[in-house]
Amino acid sequence: MKAIVKDGSNLAVQNVNRPQLQGDGDVIVQVMLAGLCRTDLYAAEGKLQTPEKLILGHEFAGLVMDAESDQFKAGDRVCVNPLLSCGRCSHCHKGAHGACAEAKFIGIDLDGCFAGYIIVPGSSIYKLPAAMPYLEAAYAEPVAASLAVFKAGISPSEKGVIFGSNRFSQLMQNIMRIYGFENVDLFDPVGQKGQLERSSYDYVIETVISTDIFGQLVDTVKPGGKIILKSRNYEALSFRMNEVIKKEPIFHLVNYGSFQESIDLLATGKLDVQNLVDGVYRLEQYDAVFAGSKASESLKPFFAPWD
Ligand SMILES: [Zn+2]
């Protein structure tokens, strides 16, 4: 099968062996559509620690080809939560799957979905509602990541702002509106479009972070307000405690909401993700697609690796 492989510092489409069923619960999924996200770019650029040789990609939907599992059979349409946790430890039992010491991430620690086929444990697979297109299903991971903001205990009556001018900040605002959060603005912290009043928001959410943006978040939030940190940046931030402490803000670092809730939300048809799609590409077009995604984060490109 073809796959986009990071091999040392090199990225290329290679012919690799198809995965084979190995043990109990394993499922082989034919990848129908796979979305490219910022995390994949970081992995490709060597900014995240990965195995020397790795198939990239973690957002996808596809068709079950073969399964060592009673729950799935060939022909099932599915999507997959890329965060593979053990499901047995105390963190997993509390729902803090990201804190699981054995957690592995598809496309970072294990071979990913920019390939014709992928092997995944059945425990991380979700069946799709009959009418759900693959493209929407492949959007389930970013939607689940957006749903994490509700863990911060914010309420629709509060005034909030999302920092970012990318597809993820737009997706988050769209989702929050569906949940009744009408009072949430978007602000572009890089282009600095629009003016933000200092100390005026009950909560501020970032979808892109730097030391400078961190300072803007602190500046914008009300005293005692919530600063919700959402992006998975690999760079260190620096700030002065003596400045930040004056406002006594509450920090919430949130990772994922429920994957099932994400699929249920997409199935309602209330969330339009089609307007956040760049296009569908072949694996061989990876060079231009990766470059385009680095230049602009406004729309998400997808690969169709199955053909
Ligand atoms: Zn992602």
Ligand SMILES: [Zn+2]
């Ligand atoms: Zn665990």
